[in-house]
Amino acid sequence: MVEFRVFRFDPEKNKEPEFQSYEFDPYKGMTILEGLYYILENLDSSLAFRSSCREAVCGSCAMHINGIYRLACKTQIEILKSPITIRPLSHLPVIKDLVVDLTPFFNHFKEIKPYLIPKESPPEKEYIQSVKEREKINDWLDCILCGACYGSCPVCAQDDKYLGPHALLKALRFVDDSRDGGAKERIAFVTQNSGVFRCHTIFNCREVCPKDLDPTKAIAKLKLKAVFKKF
Amino acid sequence: MYEKKSGIIKYYFDEWGLNKNIGTFSWLLHRLTGMILALYLFAHIIVVSSGLWGPESFNTWLKVVQTPLTHFLEIFLLACIALHLLNGLRIILTDLLFVTKQHKAIFWVAGAIFVLFMIVTLSVFLPRVFSH
Ligand code: SF4
Ligand code: FES
Numbered sequence: 001m002v003e004f005r006v007f008r009f010d011p012e013k014n015k016e017p018e019f020q021s022y023e024f025d026p027y028k029g030m031t032i033l034e035g036l037y038y039i040l041e042n043l044d045s046s047l048a049f050r051s052s053c054r055e056a057v058c059g060s061c062a063m064h065i066n067g068i069y070r071l072a073c074k075t076q077i078e079i080l081k082s083p084i085t086i087r088p089l090s091h092l093p094v095i096k097d098l099v100v101d102l103t104p105f106f107n108h109f110k111e112i113k114p115y116l117i118p119k120e121s122p123p124e125k126e127y128i129q130s131v132k133e134r135e136k137i138n139d140w141l142d143c144i145l146c147g148a149c150y151g152s153c154p155v156c157a158q159d160d161k162y163l164g165p166h167a168l169l170k171a172l173r174f175v176d177d178s179r180d181g182g183a184k185e186r187i188a189f190v191t192q193n194s195g196v197f198r199c200h201t202i203f204n205c206r207e208v209c210p211k212d213l214d215p216t217k218a219i220a221k222l223k224l225k226a227v228f229k230k231f
Numbered sequence: 232m233y234e235k236k237s238g239i240i241k242y243y244f245d246e247w248g249l250n251k252n253i254g255t256f257s258w259l260l261h262r263l264t265g266m267i268l269a270l271y272l273f274a275h276i277i278v279v280s281s282g283l284w285g286p287e288s289f290n291t292w293l294k295v296v297q298t299p300l301t302h303f304l305e306i307f308l309l310a311c312i313a314l315h316l317l318n319g320l321r322i323i324l325t326d327l328l329f330v331t332k333q334h335k336a337i338f339w340v341a342g343a344i345f346v347l348f349m350i351v352t353l354s355v356f357l358p359r360v361f362s363h
Contacts, residue, residue, distance in 0.1 A: 009233050017233060067251060090249060093232040101232060154246040154258065201322045203254030203334050217331040224326065 002026050003083035004035060006047065009094050017094070019085070020044075026077045032084070033061055033072035036098075049098040056210060059146030063088055063098055069148040069208040089151035104160055105150050108167040112189065116174065117182030133178035140173035140218055142211045149205035149215055161194035165205035165215030168196060172218040175231055183231040191226045199223075253338050261318045264311040271308055302360040306352060313348045317341040 001023055009017035022039045030038075033051055040047050050060040054073045061072040064087040066080050077084065092100040149165035150156050156164055163171075171190050175183045190196050196219050205215040225231045237245055243262075247255055281292040321337050324330055330337065 011232060064249060067249075087249075090235070090245075093234045095232055152250050154242075154250075154255070157242065157246065200258055201254075201325055202258045203331065204250050204252065206331055207250075207252055207254060214331055216325070216334075217329050220326045220329050220331065 001082070002035070002077055004039065005083045005085045006036075006039075006097070007087040007094075008047075008097050010046070010096055021083070028078070030077050031073055032065055032075045032077060032080075032086070035077055035084075036072060036086075047098075048096040057144060059144035062146035062148040062151070062210070064090065064151065069152045071146060071148075071210045074210055089147050091151055091153070091156045092147070100147075102147060105147050105164065105166070106145075108163045109145065109170065112163065112167045112171040112174075112186065113182065114170050114174070116177065116180050117185070119179075119181030127179035129178050136178070137173050137176045139214065140169055140176065143169060143213060144211060146210060148208045148210060152204040152208045154202060154204070155198055155200055159194055159198060162198050163190065163195055165219070168199075168222060169213060169215040169218040172222050175222070175225065187222070187226050187231055190222055196222045196226065253335055257318050257321070257338060260314055264315040267308075267311045268315060271311075299360050302356060306356045306360075309352050309356070310345075310349060313345050313352075317345055 002025075004022045004024075005019045006022065007017055008014070008020045022043050024035070024038055024043065026035060026038075031054075033054055036047065036049050036051075040049075049063070049072070051073060052058040052060045054061075056071050056074040059071075062069060063072055064085075065072065065075055066084055069089065072086075086098065088094050088098045088100045092102060092105060095101050143166055145166060147166070153162075153165055155162050168190060171186055174180045175186050199216075199219045201216060201220075203216050206213070206217070209215065235245070243259060247259060278292050278296060282289040318341065321334070321341050324337065325334065
C-alpha cells in the first residue's frame, strides 16, 4: 500500500487549497505519474495534472514530490517513503490541482530570444560549426523547460521580473554558440536589474534539474563574461 | 487561479520547507547574519560617536557596554561575522572559478573553518565574560 497526499485546488469550489489522500497498491516499477493516472482512472476522476511523453523528454510533469522538485514520470514510487506528498510547482499561479500557469516562465524564456541571431555578414551557404565549437555548448543544450528550477528558486518567488535559471542558461547557450551574432545584445539584456546579478547563488536550480544541467554555473559564466566583456 | 501570498517571514519558512538543502540553508544564514551585522553597525556607530562629545562621554559609554552580557554578545557577533564572511567567500569562489559541482564540499570546508574559528574565539572571549 502506498499513500499519495495530493495538493487539490479547484477554482470553482475552493478558496484555499487542501490535501487529499489516496491509497492503492503500486506494482513494481510504478512511477509517480503512473500512480496519478491510477488515481485518475480508478479513484478520483476530478484530479488534474499535466503529462505527455512519460519518459522525461517533454518537461510537462515537473512537480514537488516528497521535498524535491522532480519529474513525476522519472521518479519511481519504490524509492520514496509513503505517504508521498505531491504539490504543484511553486512561484506560478495554480490553475487546478497540479496544473500551474506557465505563462510567466515562458515569457521570460522568450525575452532572451531563444533563437540564432544572424551575424552581420552571414555566410553565403551555411554556418560551419566545428566539433570543438559544438562541444562548447554541450553543457547548456538539454533543457526541457520543465520549470523545476523556476519553482525551486527563492528569487523567482520575490521578483517576477527575474529571468529565471532556465532563461539564463539558454542565454549562455546562444552566447557561446559560434553561429550566433547577438552576444553583445544578449549580455546587455541579461545584465539588467532582474538578470544575472539578481542571482543569490543558492544552487537550488542545479540540485533539482532532472536533466542534470547546471544553471548556477551558466549564470556565473554570464556574470564573468559581462564583467570582463569577454564574448 | 490560486496564487500563494506570503509575508516576508512566512516566505523564508516556505522556501525552507520546500527546499531543504545546503544551498537554501546557507542563503538563509547569510540573510540572517547580514541583517544582524547591519543592526550591529548602528549600535557600533552610536557608541563610537560618543567620542564626539569628549573623552568622558566616550568612557561612560564604553563602560556601559563592558558587561558580561555584552561580552557574551561579542562572541555571537564574531560568529555572525565568520558565517557571513565564509559564505561570502564561498559565493565569490563559485562566481570566479565555477566550482558549482563542489559546492557541498566547499560548504563543509567552510563549516570546519568556522568551528576552528569559534574554538579560538571562545577560548579568548569566555574568560572575559566571567572576569567581571
Ligand atoms: S534547466 Fe533543468 S530544471 Fe530548469 S527548466 Fe531546464 S530542464 Fe527543467
Ligand atoms: S511526462 Fe514528459 S517529462 Fe514527464
